[in-house]
Amino acid sequence: MLSRTPGLKTGVFRDIKMTYIIKGEFFMKIIEPELKTEDILIVDDRNFNQKNVCIITGCGSGIGRAVAIVAGTNDLTVVGLDINEFGGNKTVEIVKSFGGSMKFFKVDLTKDNELKEVVKQINDIGKIKYLSNIAGIQYINAIQHFPMEKYDLMQNLMLRAPFLLSQLTIPYMSAAGGGVIVNMASIHAHICTKHKSVYNITKFGLKALSQSISAEYEETKVRSFTVSTGFVRTPLALNQIAVQAEQRGITSDRVVEDVMMGKSRIKEMMSPIEVGNLIVFGMSRHGRYIMGGDLLADGGMVKTY
Numbered sequence: 001m002l003s004r005t006p007g008l009k010t011g012v013f014r015d016i017k018m019t020y021i022i023k024g025e026f027f028m029k030i031i032e033p034e035l036k037t038e039d040i041l042i043v044d045d046r047n048f049n050q051k052n053v054c055i056i057t058g059c060g061s062g063i064g065r066a067v068a069i070v071a072g073t074n075d076l077t078v079v080g081l082d083i084n085e086f087g088g089n090k091t092v093e094i095v096k097s098f099g100g101s102m103k104f105f106k107v108d109l110t111k112d113n114e115l116k117e118v119v120k121q122i123n124d125i126g127k128i129k130y131l132s133n134i135a136g137i138q139y140i141n142a143i144q145h146f147p148m149e150k151y152d153l154m155q156n157l158m159l160r161a162p163f164l165l166s167q168l169t170i171p172y173m174s175a176a177g178g179g180v181i182v183n184m185a186s187i188h189a190h191i192c193t194k195h196k197s198v199y200n201i202t203k204f205g206l207k208a209l210s211q212s213i214s215a216e217y218e219e220t221k222v223r224s225f226t227v228s229t230g231f232v233r234t235p236l237a238l239n240q241i242a243v244q245a246e247q248r249g250i251t252s253d254r255v256v257e258d259v260m261m262g263k264s265r266i267k268e269m270m271s272p273i274e275v276g277n278l279i280v281f282g283m284s285r286h287g288r289y290i291m292g293g294d295l296l297a298d299g300g301m302v303k304t305y
């Protein structure tokens, strides 16, 4: 059965046309935001050429796909990793339609052996100079009910994999004269909302990872930074609305208006391409002093009251 979601504001959710109601639960149908060339930031950087590779995890959807599009349009050779083969291949098509070059590898980021193998293969494609650790998942539950298997999965995917990929790529980056590692954090690397304990922990941890990589800059010539946004129009953000409504005992509308966007001065979710632009700017020569720092783009959620 299809139904219009009652009360959803099109300003906030202009990409959601319908909500499916299956067995009493909401499943948001997300329409890909329309992307125009003029929305993509082009940066003047002589290292942005097809000899240099930018590895992007989570490239099969949302923010990872957007980073792939911006990096590809900026002439980097994009190598995308994701467990979702269909989504990854779709990203390749989109990047190519914007004139970029991209290769996709199906990888489960929680499997060390797959990461080790794929990094060796990527080294044959070009010079590994950029790594964007984007992949992540959300699981919402109180600490007292949080399943430890979910804890392990999130820790492995969102903290261990970025660490291992950094460990595996830093030697190649150093050999290429230096590199940049971006870790996708969140406002949840600054504030902790309830029932997101493990997400909060991994995001705080990514800030420590970026700072630690940067602390070794003199030895490696690799700098790192995190990017922290509020809610971005992707499946990860939109699929949590119904769960939060149930757990907090409030309507989906109130989750969006009060919990998600209540503290944001801009009452519209960020678009994935805006995040992609920030990341590629930070990776470029113009971001060379961003060393262990965090690019906070949250509509005022953390710094204003």
Ligand SMILES: NC(=O)c1ccc[n+]([C@@H]2O[C@H](COP(=O)([O-])OP(=O)(O)OC[C@H]3O[C@@H](n4cnc5c(N)ncnc54)[C@H](O)[C@@H]3O)[C@@H](O)[C@H]2O)c1
Pocket (backbone or CB within 6 Å): 057, 058, 059, 060, 061, 062, 063, 064, 081, 082, 083, 084, 087, 107, 108, 109, 110, 134, 135, 136, 137, 157, 184, 185, 186, 187, 228, 229, 230, 231, 232, 233, 234, 235, 236, 237
């Ligand atoms: N959407 C938001 O509101 C928002 C806000 C701040 C930060 N973030 C962060 O941005 C990142 C991307 O989120 P998104 O919103 O684009 O989510 P998304 O769900 O659209 O994309 C996540 C991608 O990660 C991939 N993935 C999941 N498990 C994997 C595994 N084991 N191996 C390989 N790939 C795997 C998925 O297949 C998917 O393509 C996450 O780290 C998230 O925490 C998102």
